[in-house]
Amino acid sequence: MSLHSKTNNFPSEPAITFQTGSDCSQNITFGNASSDEIIFDLAPQSGTKGKRKRRKKEIIISPESVFQPPSNEQLQSMSMPPDSNLNEISNPSIYPPNDASTFQPTLDFEERSDTEPYEVFTKKPHETTSKVGYTSVLKFIHPTTIAKEYRYPEMKQCHGCPDGNEGVWRCRDCLPSYVQCRCCMRKAHLQNPFHHIECWTGTHFRRAALWEVGVYIQVPHHDVTTHRICKQLHWKVQQREAFEQKMDSDELQKYAFSTHPGRTETKAESWMQADTDVEMSDADWVAQDLLYMDGSEEEESNISAAEERKREAIFDSDLDKAYRRYGFTKASRPQQSDDEESLNEADRPSPRASEQTEPDVRHPATLKRVIHTNGYHRIRVISCSCMGPDHNVQDLVAVGLMPASFQNIRTLFTGQLLEFTRLANLELYASAYQVKELLSRMTQSLGWSMTDNIYHEFRRMLHIDRWLRKLKWSGFCHHGDPLKPLPAEFGIFCATCPQPGVNLPDDWEKDADNYIYGRTFIADGNFKADHIAHASGGDDVALYDGAGMIPNSDQYKQYIQTVEEVRTKASCENTFRAIESAMAVSKACDITGVVGVACARHSCYAPGGLTDLFRGEQQKNVDYAFVQALANTNVNVKQKVTIVYDIACQYYIHLRKRIDPLLNTIGLQGLVIDRAIGLFHVHAHKDECFFRYSPTFIPGLAYVVGEGMEPNWSALNPASVIIRSSKLFARADFLDDHTSNHNFRKMMNMSQTLTQMLVDAEREHVHHENVFSKVSASASAYVEEWTAQIEEAERQRMEDPTVMDIYGADAFNVKLLHISKHGQSRT
Incomplete structure (x- = not known):
């Protein structure tokens, strides 16, 4: 081309x-x-x-x-x-x-x-x-x-007015962005109250807010059995509209007489106009104040003298800090006379104001602070408490606004922001602090450090939002007590592993010995997910302790304190004690890591199988995680279970003695449990461990690498750094959210994964069949004898793994065997 x-x-x-x-x-x-x-x-x-x-x-x-x-x-x-x-x-x-x-x-x-x-x-x-x-x-x-x-000058007419009124407002988020008058801007954003707008000052566009043009949020009642818009709420909206229409007409009159096409209003004219900007009667101001007097707001008459003095002290302290920040001394500070009337800019918007004035959120009749995905917003929220003050919180949640507190509500978080923050954390590992800083810069690009600090409220709302989403996804809309969920009821597990009552036929027990019904789990420790000890626990609240991927904290601690750790010595010296001894004692951390259990074939975390480590990777920590994984993944006693662990040669010695009491409590007494070592770690053991515990030599285990926890940890480690200093229950909810998201992503990609595994299996099957046929043909005299030896060893390996040493015949013994059979050496 x-x-x-x-x-x-x-x-x-x-x-x-x-x-x-x-x-x-x-x-x-x-x-x-x-x-x-x-x-x-x-x-x-x-x-x-x-x-x-x-x-x-x-x-x-x-x-x-x-x-x-x-x-x-x-x-x-x-x-x-x-x-x-x-x-x-x-x-x-x-x-x-x-x-x-x-x-x-x-x-x-x-x-x-x-x-x-x-x-x-x-x-x-x-x-x-x-x-x-x-x-x-x-x-x-x-x-x-x-x-x-x-x-x-040719584009100053309002885009939405047929009469050609002058427009000084424009929206930065609407596309395309036209200038509009105050009335048209308000009507266009009653359904989009979180856009950022600008106001033309005569020389440039300044940043403005939608409360300046009278935009408000109407909160209807959530109960559909009653009128969603009651008479009191309807009256409030009518009064607000009447007030805003008067403000609209005042703006039109001002621009009609103060400026003309091609002429820009001077600063002196702007100042003189500001003195006579809006003239309101006493009835108008009373009607405006009545718009916010409901049960959810604290009225002026109910404010005690002590509370008023406390608020004034807070305001004076903030004012002194602001003066010192800008270099004002007490003598040079601007003074205000006692008889001068101070008017809140939130209640008296001025479209020609050179700078935007932030309203005082402590005033009972002022604006609400709403945090959205594009920054902080000040806006009027019109609601009604005719059904009781408790219903006001429910009404706000029903429209997608989560209040930061449930009394004297001043700050609201949108549901879109909470969902965005959760996804940003799951996909980008962004912390709540980083999102808060991002919102501050989006709100005020210059001097964002002076914006409101909503970090603690933000974290609290994220904590509640995770709990609400777990309840919804687990079907708590129609049944169950949301405050008392069952163990691991919120957990998401692998949809492909054979689970009776989930994905197996009803008559599977007729062929229970079939290898395809066997279950394989992997266990591993992660010392990057540690936690720094706090001097005091603080107000740490658990919303769903034990209902997700992490078991109940009280039950787990009770088990760890009552069970004694017994050291066992295996024939293999390489038990990775260097890591264990290095992390055994830590003065700074109260939790030194975690132990996780997952399905070996698809690497999905087992619900309840993520436990904390307190003194290194002890066997009792792994035991509890393993038993919880068996209890919460629909394991049947007739299914054979294999545990793949880095030090299985040592861990398995007294395993049944340690976990049989726990298995009896979950109805799995007599469960057949085999052991194996992952294909990566097994080569760090003795040569005998390779033939005894490698998944390659275990019948019915198919092709299992047994190292699936390593990539799981690599994805979880960046998230673990964020919560090293969090409260313990907030940390547990955080880890639960990431591990559940890991399983969810696995489930969404399971069809592609299984398809690729099937293609690889068919290709490898043909290749290995050809290799096996060639080897069998070259040693046809020994095939029958070797087959009998292998089958006998596989039958006895559960009780005596040393019988698998027949695979370890060295080259010298093979050469002597060949000479004894044929009388001469062949190469």
Whole structure:
């Protein structure tokens, strides 16, 4: 494909030509053929068999041909005023006039005359035309971004008003963004109350808020058996609308008499206008205050003198800090007379204010602070407590607003923010503090450290949000006590492992000895998931202790304290005691790590199988995690279970003696349990351990690597760092959320995983059948004898694993056996 453009002057409509056909004989041209041409060669090259032939071509680009000015029809569809200068509006290089106190942007590009040829780029192999396109339009990207910061006199009319009222407000989140009057901006955002808007001051657009144009949130009753909009709530909304309509008319009158097209209001006029901005009667102010007097708000009459003094002290302290931060001394501070009336800007918006004034959230009749995915917002929330103060919290939750407290509500978090934070933590490992800092910068890009600190409230709401989601996903809408869930009831396990009553046929017990019904688990310790000890426990609250991936804390601690750790010595010296001894004692940490149990074939965490370590990786910690995994994953006593562990040669010696009392409590007494060592760790043991405990030599275990916990830990470790200093129950909920999400992702990809495993198994089956046939043919005299020895060893390996040493015959013994059979040595 070739691209070519020839330039003489600044064209307005370049021609675009597509060449088609095998010989490029057919041309399809758009635009003026006499002007610049952009030619695309779409014909396939002969002899390339569908491949594109690389040719070195010179590509000449005209930057002016990139910009296409709108036509008259397009401008009319944009509701442009009839007296607009179309040439000036369509020209991207037009800048705001200097008399509007704006700056003339200076581009760091070399000046070029109209007759100077453009730069010629040579397309190299494997190079796309994006470089050419970027360099050609770069000169117009910067002016376009600067032009957005200006309100052209021709575009000052409100986009939504048929009467052509002046618009000074525009939304940064709406697309496209038009200037609107106060009334139209409010009506357009009653259903989108969390957008960021701007206000034209005469020289620039300042940051504004939707409360300045009268946007509010109406909270209906959640009970569908009654009227969702009661009479009291309807009256409040009517009063608010009447008040805002008066503010709208005042704004229209101000702009109708203070300015005219082409003239900008001076600062002196703005100051004089601010003194007579809004004149309201006493009845208007009383009606406005009545809008917020309900059972959920604390009224002025109910505020005690001590509470008022406490609030004044807090305000004075904050004011002193602000003065000191900006270098004011007590003598240089601005003084306010006693008879001067102080008006809250939240209750008296001014569209011409040069700076946005944050309202005082401590006032009972002021705005609510709502935290959304795009930052902090101040907005009016109109609700009703005619059904009782407790119902007000339920009404807020029903509309998607989670209150930070349940009395004297001042701060609300949106459900979208809580979901976004959870996904950001699961996918990006972003902590609540990082999300809080992000929201602060999105709210106020300069001086974001001065924004409200909602970190503790934010963490508390995330804690509650996780609990609510677990309840919903576990079906607690119609049954069960949400405060008393069953053990591991919130857990998500593997959907593929054979589980009676879940994914096995009803008559599976007729063939219970079949290998496909066997269960295999892996266990491993992780010392990166430690926890720093706190001096005091604090207000640590457990919402679902023991209902997820981590067992009940009280029951687990009681078991650890009552069971004595007994050291066992195996014939294998390599038991990885270096790690165990290094993490045995820690003065800084009260938890030195975790032990996890998962299914060996798909690496899904077992519910209840994630336990804390207190003094290294002790056997009793692994025992409890293993038994909890058996109890919460639908294991039947007729199923054979295999545990794959790094030190299984030592761990299995007294396993039945240690866990049989626990198995009796869950109805699994007499369960057959085998042992194995993962294919990676087994090579760090003695050679005998390879033949005795390698999954390769265990019949019915199929192809199991047994190292699935290692990639699980690599995904969990970045999240563990975030919660090293958290409260214990918050840490437990955090780990439960990440491990459950791991299993959920496994489940979503299980069809692809099983499909790939089936393809690999069929391919490897054919390969190994061929290899086995060749080996059997070369040793046909010994096949029958060796088969009998292997079958006998496999029958006895559960009681005596040393019988598997027959696989360890060295080369010297094999050579002697060959000489004794044939009388001579063959190589």
